[in-house]
Amino acid sequence: MTDATSGVGTSQPPRKASLLELDARTKKRNAAEARFRTYGLVAVCAGLVALVVLMGSIVNNGAGAFSQTFVTLQVELPADRLDKSGNRNPDEMRAVSTFGYSPLIAAAVVRSLEENGISIEGLSAKDAGGIISKEAPAQLRNFVLANPQTLDTTREFTFLANGRIDGYYKGRVTFASAEVDKNVSPAQLQLADALLEIGVLESKFNTLFFTAPDASGQRPEAAGLGVAIIGSLYMMLIVLALALPIGVAASIYLEEFAPKNRLTDLIEVNIANLAAVPSIVFGILGLAIFINFAGLPQSAPIVGGLVLTLMTLPTIIIATRASLKSVPPSIRQAALGIGASKMQSVFHHVLPLAAPGILTGTIIGLAQALGETAPLLLIGMVAFVREFPAGPPQGFFDPASALPVQVYNWTQRSDPAFVERASGAIIVLLVFLILMNAIAVLLRRRFERRW
Amino acid sequence: MNDMRFTERNVDSTEIKIRAKNVDVFYGETHAIKGVDVDIPEKTVTAFIGPSGCGKSTFLRCLNRMNDTIDTCRVTGDIKLDDEDIYDKRVDPVQLRAKVGMVFQKPNPFPKSIYDNVAYGPRIHGLAGNKAELDQIVEKSLRRAALWGEVKDRLDAPGTGLSGGQQQRLCIARAVATEPEVLLMDEPCSALDPIATAQVEELIDELRARYSVVIVTHSMQQAARVSQKTAFFHLGELVEFGETGAIFTKPEDPRTESYITGRIG
Numbered sequence A: 001m002t003d004a005t006s007g008v009g010t011s012q013p014p015r016k017a018s019l020l021e022l023d024a025r026t027k028k029r030n031a032a033e034a035r036f037r038t039y040g041l042v043a044v045c046a047g048l049v050a051l052v053v054l055m056g057s058i059v060n061n062g063a064g065a066f067s068q069t070f071v072t073l074q075v076e077l078p079a080d081r082l083d084k085s086g087n088r089n090p091d092e093m094r095a096v097s098t099f100g101y102s103p104l105i106a107a108a109v110v111r112s113l114e115e116n117g118i119s120i121e122g123l124s125a126k127d128a129g130g131i132i133s134k135e136a137p138a139q140l141r142n143f144v145l146a147n148p149q150t151l152d153t154t155r156e157f158t159f160l161a162n163g164r165i166d167g168y169y170k171g172r173v174t175f176a177s178a179e180v181d182k183n184v185s186p187a188q189l190q191l192a193d194a195l196l197e198i199g200v201l202e203s204k205f206n207t208l209f210f211t212a213p214d215a216s217g218q219r220p221e222a223a224g225l226g227v228a229i230i231g232s233l234y235m236m237l238i239v240l241a242l243a244l245p246i247g248v249a250a251s252i253y254l255e256e257f258a259p260k261n262r263l264t265d266l267i268e269v270n271i272a273n274l275a276a277v278p279s280i281v282f283g284i285l286g287l288a289i290f291i292n293f294a295g296l297p298q299s300a301p302i303v304g305g306l307v308l309t310l311m312t313l314p315t316i317i318i319a320t321r322a323s324l325k326s327v328p329p330s331i332r333q334a335a336l337g338i339g340a341s342k343m344q345s346v347f348h349h350v351l352p353l354a355a356p357g358i359l360t361g362t363i364i365g366l367a368q369a370l371g372e373t374a375p376l377l378l379i380g381m382v383a384f385v386r387e388f389p390a391g392p393p394q395g396f397f398d399p400a401s402a403l404p405v406q407v408y409n410w411t412q413r414s415d416p417a418f419v420e421r422a423s424g425a426i427i428v429l430l431v432f433l434i435l436m437n438a439i440a441v442l443l444r445r446r447f448e449r450r451w
Numbered sequence B: 001m002n003d004m005r006f007t008e009r010n011v012d013s014t015e016i017k018i019r020a021k022n023v024d025v026f027y028g029e030t031h032a033i034k035g036v037d038v039d040i041p042e043k044t045v046t047a048f049i050g051p052s053g054c055g056k057s058t059f060l061r062c063l064n065r066m067n068d069t070i071d072t073c074r075v076t077g078d079i080k081l082d083d084e085d086i087y088d089k090r091v092d093p094v095q096l097r098a099k100v101g102m103v104f105q106k107p108n109p110f111p112k113s114i115y116d117n118v119a120y121g122p123r124i125h126g127l128a129g130n131k132a133e134l135d136q137i138v139e140k141s142l143r144r145a146a147l148w149g150e151v152k153d154r155l156d157a158p159g160t161g162l163s164g165g166q167q168q169r170l171c172i173a174r175a176v177a178t179e180p181e182v183l184l185m186d187e188p189c190s191a192l193d194p195i196a197t198a199q200v201e202e203l204i205d206e207l208r209a210r211y212s213v214v215i216v217t218h219s220m221q222q223a224a225r226v227s228q229k230t231a232f233f234h235l236g237e238l239v240e241f242g243e244t245g246a247i248f249t250k251p252e253d254p255r256t257e258s259y260i261t262g263r264i265g
């Protein structure tokens, strides 16, 4: 001890260093800090670039889904072909299938050409009708069956253009590709251009993308997200209605009331593990329990909602417990100290303070559930569903689709127009997620301002 | 002076409010309180003094069963409030705590408005029939805690926005608003300036007219000023308990003497 002090004291008098020049150690420290900052910056930039590329490609691919080419035509509705018995009875008129309606549409196209004095070489009447979506005859038939009195009149209809024609205006189809494409001919493209010039054909915002149900592989232009949005909405309602109360009640019990013993430790570990279980396992569980054992219908939002609830519960419980833990114990003591019961102390004081955290956890859980695909594939929500489910609560048991599954579904189809649809659906999904997160942020601000 | 003697006589004539016999407290394996017997009289201020960690707060928390909220804590022995065992199975600690209020060592206002802080107790115990009555209780409690003048214009402001000393007085107002029969105060003045301390001491003296007050303090002067009875704790044991004057002038135990004169602690 004395040696050390005397050694320092006598051998070297403290060196007088200038503050204006850095010593070696400081330089080294500063260099290390600068290096670390650079790494950090590079990492952030890499992340940003990846995000921008991803978003860019999705928007680039998917923006087209929000506009669509429509053709407006005057269609004659001859009674002798559509209502052979002449009774205007929709049940009898059903005998005429969509094949009976498609010539009417083709004729309408030809007539509009003639009226405007356009002639295109090598274009048959059937080809002229081919620029209209295969969905159009069904649309026409539904209209006529619903309004039999309109027979023998000429009405204006706005039909979807065929997917290839639509693709021509989105750059997917060219004259060169049309040469070798058996679904579209160069003459049809010429026809479309001519119709565009006279204003019969136009591109508009595509509300059908949000409201229409899915369509078969031959008619990508008609495919929409209607059923998927409703299915996802139903499932979110179920998840919210089940996971939030169950999760919050379980967390409050575990955090505030349960005795701390082996059993509660075990439960805690299990909940943490449950959060890490791959989602597809929940799908198998749902298939085994809800469909095979409980006999709930396949493809139904109720089953999807239950499975997603199971999946979301651990997330909500963990977030809720964390935010309950972060409430200072002195608040609980203060409440107990003036004679509040445990329950009053929790509900009057602890829970309001924990609410922002609980809300954030819940919305993050919901957002996860909204984007979840794998478990839904297993319980049959991947089915092709064109029927809209009924209103809740019966609708929970009707077959439906879901947004992420619809994306998956569309990427499986061969027609390139579905790539655009899938990307469009991803954009819709992302917008929903951003909205949910914005709501979470807003609610949190709201709650935090209270104290 | 005359007044002083009057209150001292008053002490002797009143009955015992809390009677603790052979109380032991364990935190897991730690033996924090060892066989303590204390009789806390009615309408008196009793001071608990002793070095840090000797178990003053622990014993105080036994008196309103706040120790129940600590998982590892185990209390044995016999504590009676008005001759009723407060650790009896039939006693609901919630009901007990409404009678035996507490002010904590660290100020802990609710993160709500000043008004709501004070009104919370009366609300949950149904002490006010209507809004006007509640307003009255809030004002009276804040006045008694010597805080009314400072906050009367901002009752809607958050209680957590007050200064440390104001927060502590808010906690005192909150505790007296429920009209407890016994008020336990754990170093209520440790965060206060001399003026606020004097105001709180005045309040304590005033409360004595109706309640029994138990105050933990590290300030000998404060104990001497406000209390009629003093208990000296050391390492979990009750070393000496008696009239404040007697403890401070002629302590019986050498440990008490060394603590008071500043040799241990």
Ligand SMILES: Nc1ncnc2c1ncn2[C@@H]1O[C@H](COP(=O)(O)OP(=O)(O)OP(=O)(O)O)[C@@H](O)[C@H]1O
Binding pocket: B027, B030, B032, B050, B051, B052, B053, B054, B055, B056, B057, B058, B059, B070, B072
């Ligand atoms: N929650 C707890 N868990 C475990 N041990 C505790 C707990 N609270 C207090 N103790 C222990 O009990 C003993 C007495 O503590 P207590 O808080 O009663 O002391 P105190 O006299 O109030 O001290 P101070 O004057 O510093 O507030 C100490 O040894 C302390 O470590």
Ligand SMILES: [Mg+2]
Binding pocket: B056, B057, B058, B105, B186
């Ligand atoms: Mg203490």
